[in-house]
Amino acid sequence: MDYNSLLENSKLALDLVGGGTDIATKLRELLKRGNKGGEMSPEVAELTLELQNQLINAQRAQLSILDSLIELKKEVMEADRQLELQRSYEPFATAGGAIVLALKPNEDGNQPVHYICPDCADDGKRRILQPQGTGKRCNPCEKFFPFDAPDDRPVRRPVRDDWIR
Numbered sequence: 001m002d003y004n005s006l007l008e009n010s011k012l013a014l015d016l017v018g019g020g021t022d023i024a025t026k027l028r029e030l031l032k033r034g035n036k037g038g039e040m041s042p043e044v045a046e047l048t049l050e051l052q053n054q055l056i057n058a059q060r061a062q063l064s065i066l067d068s069l070i071e072l073k074k075e076v077m078e079a080d081r082q083l084e085l086q087r088s089y090e091p092f093a094t095a096g097g098a099i100v101l102a103l104k105p106n107e108d109g110n111q112p113v114h115y116i117c118p119d120c121a122d123d124g125k126r127r128i129l130q131p132q133g134t135g136k137r138c139n140p141c142e143k144f145f146p147f148d149a150p151d152d153r154p155v156r157r158p159v160r161d162d163w164i165r
């Protein structure tokens, strides 16, 4: 999210609306002087057109602000989800040398011990790793995390021993 462009768009909208107001004031003054011929003077016609264009531009700027705000809202929601994940999970080194995120102890007694994908968590997504062979896999991003100790270790312990606290 580009906060500067949000501010610039807000300012632009204000300037455009301000320009429209000035033109409307001039238009009112002209009309006050009277239009007895029944035909609109060229100045009035020109100012009316200018006013219309200004208002169209103002609308465009406002739409752009709306887009920026929607984008901002999405980012705030994503940041909230990331914070929530940071509160509930902590980095965990597997015997296979991978770093994943583990549910913090006593975080939620109803949840089984599990791990989530650190890469997806960076995007605010909580994706539980599923067992696959000697490790676990994040199905959505297809990344594999080795959990078992490498084969050259003297004793190869089962995965469960590695993560039970």
Ligand SMILES: [Zn+2]
Residues within 6 Å of the ligand: 117, 118, 119, 120, 127, 138, 139, 140, 141, 142, 143
């Ligand atoms: Zn993932």
